[in-house]
Amino acid sequence: MRRRxxxxxxxxxxxxxxxxxxxxxxxAQSNPKVSWxxxxxxxxxxxxxxxxxxxxxxxxAQATDNxxxxxxxxxxxIVPGLQAADAVTNGTVELCxxxxxxxxxxxxxxxxxxxxxxxLNARMQNAWMYYGGxxxxxxxxxxxxNIYALPCGNTGAQMxxxxxxxVNTVADLNGLKMRIAGLAGNVLAKLGGVPQQLAxxxxxxxxxxxxxxxxxxxxxxxxxxxxxxxxxxYYYYPAFWEGGAMLHLMFNQQKWNELPExxxxxxxxxxxxxxxxxxxxxxxxxxxxxxxxAAAGAQLRPFSQEISQAYFDAAQQLYAELTAKNQxxxxxxxxxxxxxxxxxxxxxxxxYSYDTFxxxxxxxxxx
Amino acid sequence: MRRRxxxxxxxxxxxxxxxxxxxxxxxAQSNPKVSWxxxxxxxxxxxxxxxxxxxxxxxxAQATDNxxxxxxxxxxxIVPGLQAADAVTNGTVELCxxxxxxxxxxxxxxxxxxxxxxxLNARMQNAWMYYGGxxxxxxxxxxxxNIYALPCGNTGAQMxxxxxxxVNTVADLNGLKMRIAGLAGNVLAKLGGVPQQLAxxxxxxxxxxxxxxxxxxxxxxxxxxxxxxxxxxYYYYPAFWEGGAMLHLMFNQQKWNELPExxxxxxxxxxxxxxxxxxxxxxxxxxxxxxxxAAAGAQLRPFSQEISQAYFDAAQQLYAELTAKNQxxxxxxxxxxxxxxxxxxxxxxxxYSYDTFxxxxxxxxxx
Numbered sequence: 231m232r233r234r235x236x237x238x239x240x241x242x243x244x245x246x247x248x249x250x251x252x253x254x255x256x257x258a259q260s261n262p263k264v265s266w267x268x269x270x271x272x273x274x275x276x277x278x279x280x281x282x283x284x285x286x287x288x289x290x291a292q293a294t295d296n297x298x299x300x301x302x303x304x305x306x307x308i309v310p311g312l313q314a315a316d317a318v319t320n321g322t323v324e325l326c327x328x329x330x331x332x333x334x335x336x337x338x339x340x341x342x343x344x345x346x347x348x349x350l351n352a353r354m355q356n357a358w359m360y361y362g363g364x365x366x367x368x369x370x371x372x373x374x375x376n377i378y379a380l381p382c383g384n385t386g387a388q389m390x391x392x393x394x395x396x397v398n399t400v401a402d403l404n405g406l407k408m409r410i411a412g413l414a415g416n417v418l419a420k421l422g423g424v425p426q427q428l429a430x431x432x433x434x435x436x437x438x439x440x441x442x443x444x445x446x447x448x449x450x451x452x453x454x455x456x457x458x459x460x461x462x463x464y465y466y467y468p469a470f471w472e473g474g475a476m477l478h479l480m481f482n483q484q485k486w487n488e489l490p491e492x493x494x495x496x497x498x499x500x501x502x503x504x505x506x507x508x509x510x511x512x513x514x515x516x517x518x519x520x521x522x523x524a525a526a527g528a529q530l531r532p533f534s535q536e537i538s539q540a541y542f543d544a545a546q547q548l549y550a551e552l553t554a555k556n557q558x559x560x561x562x563x564x565x566x567x568x569x570x571x572x573x574x575x576x577x578x579x580x581x582y583s584y585d586t587f588x589x590x591x592x593x594x595x596x597x
Numbered sequence: 598m599r600r601r602x603x604x605x606x607x608x609x610x611x612x613x614x615x616x617x618x619x620x621x622x623x624x625a626q627s628n629p630k631v632s633w634x635x636x637x638x639x640x641x642x643x644x645x646x647x648x649x650x651x652x653x654x655x656x657x658a659q660a661t662d663n664x665x666x667x668x669x670x671x672x673x674x675i676v677p678g679l680q681a682a683d684a685v686t687n688g689t690v691e692l693c694x695x696x697x698x699x700x701x702x703x704x705x706x707x708x709x710x711x712x713x714x715x716x717l718n719a720r721m722q723n724a725w726m727y728y729g730g731x732x733x734x735x736x737x738x739x740x741x742x743n744i745y746a747l748p749c750g751n752t753g754a755q756m757x758x759x760x761x762x763x764v765n766t767v768a769d770l771n772g773l774k775m776r777i778a779g780l781a782g783n784v785l786a787k788l789g790g791v792p793q794q795l796a797x798x799x800x801x802x803x804x805x806x807x808x809x810x811x812x813x814x815x816x817x818x819x820x821x822x823x824x825x826x827x828x829x830x831y832y833y834y835p836a837f838w839e840g841g842a843m844l845h846l847m848f849n850q851q852k853w854n855e856l857p858e859x860x861x862x863x864x865x866x867x868x869x870x871x872x873x874x875x876x877x878x879x880x881x882x883x884x885x886x887x888x889x890x891a892a893a894g895a896q897l898r899p900f901s902q903e904i905s906q907a908y909f910d911a912a913q914q915l916y917a918e919l920t921a922k923n924q925x926x927x928x929x930x931x932x933x934x935x936x937x938x939x940x941x942x943x944x945x946x947x948x949y950s951y952d953t954f955x956x957x958x959x960x961x962x963x964x
Contacts, residue, residue, distance in 0.1 A: 289862065359877075360878070473952075579887060580753070584837065586949075588840070
């Protein structure tokens with residue numbers, strides 16, 4: 231391969247600015263000193279999610295000989311967790327690590343960056359984001375809030391949550407007070423439930439006293455730490471509202487624009503690596519945690535077909551309402567669902583049949 | 598957060614050497630000029646896999662202001678695709694992008710880096726590699742070949758391949774000549790089949806003439822390019838021998854050791870990002886390709902329960918033989934299967950039940 235071909239090869243998918251740096255003297259902009267603050271929406275106790283921001287910051291520091299330092303702050307150290315994006319919009323910090331669906335109060339479109347009921351699983355979310363135009367669509371929308379965002383982490387399909395009593399029919403949801411946020415709460419309300427917003431630390435006492443009847447959180451590894459199994463033993467699955475919840479790094483638009491092209495490249499690669507890393511960690515720690523929870527008395531229950539289908543149908547009603555009145559939501563939602571149709575056809579073939587066979591072997595104690 | 602805490606935070610998971618660079622003057626080793634050659638085991642026509650090496654090289658170049666240049670060569674440009682690892686061992690090139698299972702002729706242990714029959718799916722493979730000790734175990738073994746390796750790409754669960762005639766029973770496999778490599782071929786032989794090794798370009802004419810009865814390749818997007826559907830219309834699924842085939846970057850050990858710690862950090866992050874990217878691309882392009890193949894006449898067929906179970910049982914026989922006589926294989930295989938047992942229990946809960954429900958909706962035309 232000739233030198234010219236190599237350069238052309240390297241140019242595949244490179245932004246014009248980055249390709250342009252090939253011609254510049256190497257030392258012209260090598261590793262300028264940059265020091266940024268990242269506010270996480272998560273406490274340090276959620277080491278999987280919080281730790282992902284630290285891994286990202288480590289990758290960036292390593293790639294720049296420690297000249298680009300990103301200091302990670304836990305929720306509450308600079309601003310409360312649910313105000314992380316606002317702190318980026320107004321320039322209090324240069325970036326945050328957060329979940330878009332925390333901001334549905336501003337506009338439900340924010341939720342499409344993370345997960346909405348019956349959306350994509352974790353692998354599909356990556357496919358749509360990186361190759362299906364998802365990253366650009368989300369950024370077209372977030373630009374209105376002075377934000378540029380990159381995918382950075384995924385929990386995989388979450389658990390449906392902890393219930394004090396069994397729920398078998400839609401009638402059992404009537405009046406059910408459940409800690410559940412965002413669009414998932416809107417769907418629950420359509421079925422007669424009463425969604426509640428509670429910060430992490432307030433959930434356990436509310437559940438213990440019966441102020442709420444149920445709560446959803448994340449999955450076995452994170453849920454175990456909060457001890458819900460002691461006061462609400464029925465552990466339902468899955469979280470139909472979080473089939474593959476994706477986290478994002480959100481950057482203040484001016485600060486992002488000011489970065490040298492090489493630093494933008496480093497940040498993009500580091501974010502994608504950390505994105506991969508977080509899911510790998512969850513997929514490693516959750517299997518052990520579900521065993522411990524079951525041993526400690528958690529009662530695993532799938533949602534009934536009646537509840538699952540009613541929840542799906544109510545979600546479709548909500549999407550009909552949202553797409554009728556919100557053009558931003560409609561544009562992104564329709565891109566995601568167009569991919570989802572084909573993806574859930576293909577995944578039935580090789581992936582699902584492989585897993586199904588393996589699960590049958592697992593149940594037969596053959597693994 | 599105080600400065601000391603930040604530095605400690607950055608230290609999580611950082612190798613001692615990298616953490617040590619915090620104290621060094623920034624310019625001491627900033628971006629030294631390095632120029633390496635990467636030989637890929639794949640032709641440029643497999644743009645998903647071949648392209649992953651280019652994406653990796655691009656990330657590294659961007660992160661170093663183009664001072665660390667990795668030139669990517671297609672299979673055959675320097676050495677044939679199946680000799681890529683040898684070229685690294687003997688220092689002909691600094692690194693390659695390849696699949697460990699191409700080298701089972703040396704030792705079957707190589708296959709555990711990529712995929713063996715009834716091993717992990719793509720997400721589990723990442724979990725085990727990054728958090729379950731897989732990367733270290735593989736590298737302990739590859740050190741004997743003067744190689745250091747990092748995960749870099751995954752195809753997801755592959756298709757079982759193209760058959761000229763339907764196969765329904767184990768008897769139908771008797772004498773069946775199938776292009777299939779590595780341990781998968783050994784398992785097929787136990788069931789009476791006749792595994793064949795053929796390079797990519799030779800498969801179509803052999804299948805057309807009936808010199809072989811069947812071939813496996815990758816999945817819809819790659820298979821479509823080779824046109825197998827025209828001469829062997831029965832497209833079976835899944836490839837029980839490749840539930841999540843992982844590619845690797847393999848580095849010459851001396852060359853790896855000579856890299857500055859900062860460059861090692863860049864390479865690790867770039868490899869992990871490219872690992873994520875390849876699966877995302879496959880998951881985006883395969884759904885469209887399977888639709889086109891079905892429209893062009895491909896006949897989708899799941900392997901029968903009889904064949905699937907017989908293949909599983911034969912694989913267990915092979916593993917009993919290999920673990921009895923090969924300590925390297927045993928060590929890595931047992932680490933992988935210990936995780937697999939728990940992983941396939943947990944994945945049945947949230948992930949599988951979510952996907953199952955969504956697939957039911959897909960079949961009901963509700964997505």
